[in-house]
Amino acid sequence: MLSSHEACRLLGELPAARESDRIALRARLLAAAQRYGFPAPERERMALACYELATNIVKHAEGRGLVQIWYQPGPTLDLFAVDRGRGIADLAQALQDGFSTSETFGKGLGSLERLSDYCEIYSVPRRGAGPRRGWHGTAVLARFSRAAEALPAGVGLFSRSLHDDRANGDRLFLEQGSHHTRWLHVDGLGSGPRAQASSAPLAQALAAQTDPVWVLEACDRLLGAGGHRAVAAAGLVRHAGRGLELAGVGDVHAHLIDDGAQQPEKRQLGFAPGILGAVHGRASTHRLSLAAGALVVSASDGIRRRWSLADFPRLPRHHPQLIAYLLGYQLGRLADDQSLAVIAATPGKAGTAAGS
Structure with missing residues (x-):
């Protein structure tokens, strides 16, 4: 992981x-x-x-x-x-x-x-x-x-702390199998070492659970026991059947992008208000089918959520890592930790061979 x-x-x-x-x-x-x-x-x-x-x-x-x-x-x-x-x-x-x-x-x-x-x-x-x-x-x-395989195929990660400090309250956990990609996107409340500490033990939540709702419930218990607070989204992309299961609580956001349609589409996937480890309702869930060339983007509130595909024509056709770097750079807020993940519905380029 x-x-x-x-x-x-x-x-x-x-x-x-x-x-x-x-x-x-x-x-x-x-x-x-x-x-x-x-x-x-x-x-x-x-x-x-x-x-x-x-x-x-x-x-x-x-x-x-x-x-x-x-x-x-x-x-x-x-x-x-x-x-x-x-x-x-x-x-x-x-x-x-x-x-x-x-x-x-x-x-x-x-x-x-x-x-x-x-x-x-x-x-x-x-x-x-x-x-x-x-x-x-x-x-x-x-x-x-230096590796035959670097990042999992079809994945792009961007994570940058406020003022480029050593501590980062945002954290992404990611695990990829032969037919799926699972991830947990956490934004610890505040910034600095305490915000970073809030997300440190949450890898075990993703490791122990498969259903994104259960992952968030496990996060809630771990955060509450440690006196920490966070907002988070958990996702599962099934590559073979091209399905998405996504759950979230609090001020994180996600977008489903389909550039293969006649008219490129970007759909925002919102989540219920609340704070894990404190007071919140049931996690919002999205269970959707994915087109072959679709992308799922999850982001913390350090990334602006209002942007248009028209501002970045043909960008979804590129490698998820290039997309993550460019969107992170262009949409990042200077007053917060910043993070986003770009997950392809069907992993293509692994980013290990020359090409364009």
Whole structure:
């Protein structure tokens, strides 16, 4: 079973505009890679990929962007770059060696696919003017892993503490079998060490129970016994039958996304008010069928719940981890711990082989 406190950590984040920041980011990446046992040739590939990501932001987005270093299971190191530039009108053409719009050799994007174990690029060209023109820019995930399998297939995790402190009141527990994915998404009340301590023992609730309602009932007992308080959602996706069972109590939220329909749909799944370990009614439950390409997104209240698929066209077609990083970055509230999980109805790309 994975716990986001150990399995999903932001190791570094720096803007790309200044050369000093790019040098510091490279040094932080190489130190982390050495600490997690990546061999020297792979560390060199990471450094080159980091340089390409930062350079592309400077060339094509006037430096308006940043690069993050993430730790994921494996061990796996992810480079996630995001900018608010003009976007890429023809991504397939931009990936061809020799193509450039900035009078350079044009090897940056194409080289990322060769340098990394897995690479995926999402880009939306700028659309018109006005407050509702939606997100535009480019987001890139470049993954380096020492394991044949890193994160479970079809899963994306994002977890970031308030002010990037060591303690995080949000926690995700996740377990995947051959035909299902189960997870528990907990938001301990408040922030800091006490909020983090509230969720620490709750892995046993997910391990002992299958039905999401029973998982939350077990959480309620554990929290009450320890004098802690939290809100939470528990979910089960059955991949073979493409079914979702989801239960929740309190101010967490979830969305069901179906991008395979003629008109992409995002359905919000709300939960009954209350606090586990204190006063609450029966957990709200959702039992739904899932389309083949559907995604389930669960999030703490540190992630804004009001957003539109129209602001991120075609995003659900991408790897759940890229989706998690981009939504977490764009929708995160600066005054709270932030976390979200993206679960695919039918696991596809495992994020371990190069491609886009």
